[in-house]
Amino acid sequence: MSESTQKHAVTAETSNEVPTLFEWMGGREVLSLLMKTFYAKVEKDELLAPLFGRMIADHPEHVAMWMEEVLGGAPRYTDERGGFKTMIRKHRGRNIQPEQRDRWMKLMLETADEINLPRDPEFRSAFVGYLEWGSRRAERNSKPDAEPSKRETVPKWGWGEAKPGTP
Template sequence: MGSIPTLYEWAGDMETFENLFGKFYPKVLADELLGPVFKDMSPDHVQHVAHFVAEVFGGETLYTTKDNGSHAHMIGKHIGKMLTEPMRQRWVALLMETADEIGLKADPEFRSAFVGYIEWGTRLAVINSELTENPIGSNEPMPTWGWGETGGPYIPEGD
């Protein structure tokens, strides 16, 4: 048996992620609930998100090298945005709809890992959006996501 591919390799390549988010964000902008949150996003936002997710899934490190991003930088983008659960759910639903439309791999193992990451990341975005300061430092490593689970329950600092 050969080596197990990363989620990035299994999904395709960078073009796959750029296509996914390139087709997704116009839906977000047109959405009544999400449009106001994203109306002022930078022209590079779509590419940065594609690079971030691709890197988390084991792809090239374009987010941290070319985009000069970091995990702390991505978390910082959500601070103070006051995202709601209905916003999160809509964002996830539109992304899953787009994934189906572009023909993103649909085997149960990949989709389970993909949905797992999207659920994890969007739930953290909502939590962080209620904060006034970034809870992680600039030396925090980028998250990595594979074919398995997250590794335990979420416990906020101080609990």
Template sequence: MTDETPTIYVWGGERAGFERWLNTFYDLVEGDELLSPVFEGLVTDEHRRHVVTWWCEVMGGPASYTDELGGYEHMLAKHRGLHITAEQRLRFVTLLSQAADDAGLPDDPEFRAAIMGYAEWGTRLAVHNSGDATDVVEHAPVPRWGWGVAPPYQP
């Protein structure tokens, strides 16, 4: 990749694109019988804003989650004790993918592989961290996701 390669954050439409996507996602979650109980049937505006801020930072945007919301430790605390099941994790990832389509995010395979790769990684970590594991990493930086092996094609 070159220095001119945009971040995933920029490629996805910056904060506005991630807000559109994640609000579409949480609308789907609120109507889902498996996931809505995790949020007591309603995903608050504050939760939505915080998750958008997290995703923006992870995907190469401003470090606002770290600077303003408590970073990795805060996100970890929000998942502790939830006991997320494998079935809930899979539904979460599936609805994220559906919401990306519904919200009109870029549909090139490189972008989708990047965001869904993070979704797979992050949700599997969330399952581990939400249960009774004794080997949870308590302190870490917010991850900074990259394009991996498939940066966006730019002719």
């Protein structure tokens, strides 16, 4: 068991509250590091760089805010960036291709290992479950003919959850 996992396991055992995925992974500082490290790779990746070519400097922080809210942290993306509809608009018309989504996933998971996100199977299953679900919806919502999403709020992801297929 990693030091990070041990720390969280002890906290969980001594309190009756189940930590959120956001808390378990180490909170805002770790999530920010994940996104900064990941997007530095994206900028150099021949398949992904064109998709993110006009990425603003604080894009990694905006994605960290989104992920914080999704994984059980504060609703910063909703409060500061406009919530779900803003995220959908960011993907509209980008026409993300399956191979780009696959590469995005591969780099994200490599980065998660690189920065030592918890490796316990329960966390990784939930984390990867969200990344797969969310990246597939981003791909679908990026198509020029995508139907507008019926969702109004940022999805919330927890331990062992699988969301219905609503885009």
